[in-house]
Amino acid sequence: MANPLLSGIRVLDLTRLxxxxxxxxxxxxxxxxxxKLEEPQGGDYARMLAPELFTLVNRGKKSVALDLRQLEAVAVLKKMVAQxxxxxxxFRPGVMDKLGCGxxxxxxxxxxxxxxxxxxxGQTGPYKDRAGHDMNYCAYAGLLDQTGAVDGAPALSNFQSADLAGGALTCALGILAAVIGARASGQGSMVDVGMLDGTLALQALSLATIRTLGESRARGSDMLSGALANYSIYVCADGKHVAMAALEPKFxxxxxxxxxxxxxxxxxxxPGPDGAVLRTALGSLFKTRSRxxxxxxxxxxxxxxxxxxxxxxALDNPQVKARGLIWMEDGKPVADLPIKFSDAPGAGGACPALGADTASVLAQLGLDQAAVAALSATGAI
Known part of the structure; x- marks a missing residue:
């Protein structure tokens, strides 16, 4: 049973990676x-660079091969946009305008x-044309400075917070809001999301510290990043670790x-020296048992x-299993939609091969076999 919540909403996805x-x-x-609209030669770069990642984040989509450098392909895109x-x-700001489809x-x-x-x-500002990746956005947003232990160097996380939280999920939220608005008013809008913007906006605690003290705290010394002994990480007898988050006195x-x-x-x-005695005592205590x-x-x-x-x-955690967060596909783990709706399961679906749906989607646009063959001959699809 497919998830019906966004049934009838058609999304053209020109993004990559x-x-x-x-x-x-x-x-x-x-x-x-x-x-998913992809270049006919190779498609989304992630197909080759990280095929398992590509499979995970492109399930349930259709794939149409379309080379927007060709005028014929731009004409096809415009037909698709109408529906x-x-x-x-x-793309970087201005690229779609140059292609004639801004x-x-x-x-x-x-x-x-x-x-x-x-x-x-984002679409404006002195950095708008710069290249970047998750680490760059985290660096500029101040997040990377705050990640790591006190007196240590900034540490990289294997969670791409700027790409996924600051970017992808912020963009999805903006899209849904704009779709609701378009249904009510009949007018769409442009949703401009910069991953630096989204990452900076998510730093509620750091911003609160600046509001309180007039400046940020050093790495590893803010309230939830290591300042408190009862909200910290401790090593156990077996070399593994526990996370103590007993923030409130009752806990x-x-x-x-x-x-x-x-x-x-x-x-x-x-925080600071006043809590050092407690931190030392907890450190010794946790070393008496395994994780x-x-x-x-x-x-x-x-x-x-x-x-x-x-x-x-984490995949074998009983809570994860009870919530059905992970299911297996050909012996490999797949993360299900982490939002639970009543009577609306996740849509699932397979990851499409490059161009697998080109013919069927073009047929829906009214292009006959001769027109499709002509587009193929020019390299537009």
Missing amino acids: LPGPFCSFYLAQMGAEVI ADVLIES YQELKLINPRLVYAALTGY FLNFCQAVGRPDLAAMPLA DEWELLLADRDCCVSGIYTPQE
């Missing part, structure tokens, strides 16, 4: 018809079109009672202590 395809993947999993609700692109041109064809441009730095008191150490509750819960032993002891004690799992271990 990770942020844009992840954005349209969520729309596809919620029932939208997503038509579409959304177009997503991730927002101002396309909205004349379809005034209800929602045109989403997902770029590194920390539950922990102290569970481990038979009421004396810990009397130590200052404070799994701590989990077994504290699982039902309501104290916000959890084992730190590897990504592979």
Whole structure:
């Protein structure tokens, strides 16, 4: 059973690699018809660079081969736009205008079109034409400076927060808002999302610290990044780690009672030197048991202590299994849509081969076999 929530919404996806395809993947999993437009020669770069990643973020879509450097292909795109609700692109600003299919041109064809441009730095500003990747956006947004241990160097995460949270999910939210607006008013809009913008906006705690102190704290020393002994990471007897997030006093008191150490509750819960005694005591305590032993002891004690799992271990977590977050495809894990709707399952669907749906989509536009053959001869499809 397909997810019906976005049924009837047609999305043209011109994006590549990770942020844009992840954005349209969520729309596809919620029932939208997503038509992925790819260059006939090779398609999305991720097909070759990271085929398993490509498979994960392009399930449930259709693939149409279309070379927008050809005038004939641009004409086909415009026919598709007339029947579409959304177009997503991730070219640098101005590229679509040069191809003859920028927002101002396309909205004349379809005034209800929602045109989403997902770029590194947005459509305006001195950085708008710069190249970039997730690390660059995190660096400029101040996120990378805050990632890592106190007195250590900035640390890279294997979660692409700018690409996925600042970019893809922010863009999906903007698209859905614009689609609702278009349905109400009959007028679409351009959704301009810069991944730097989205990443900066997500840094609520850092911004709150600046509002409070007039400046940011050093890496590893803000309230939720290492300043507090009761909100920190500790090594266990087996060399694995636990995450202690007993932020509220009631949770920390539950922990102290569970481990038979009421004396810990009397130590200052404070950042800096005042909390050093508690941090040292907790460090010694956690080294007396293995990670799994701590989990077994504290699982039902309501104290916000959890084992730190590897990504592979996370797949076998009983909570993950109970929620049906991962399912297997040819023996390989696939992440299901993480949003649960009543009576609306995830759409699923296979990852399309390059150009697999070209003929059927063009037929829906009214192009006969002779017209399709002519386009193929020119290299437009």
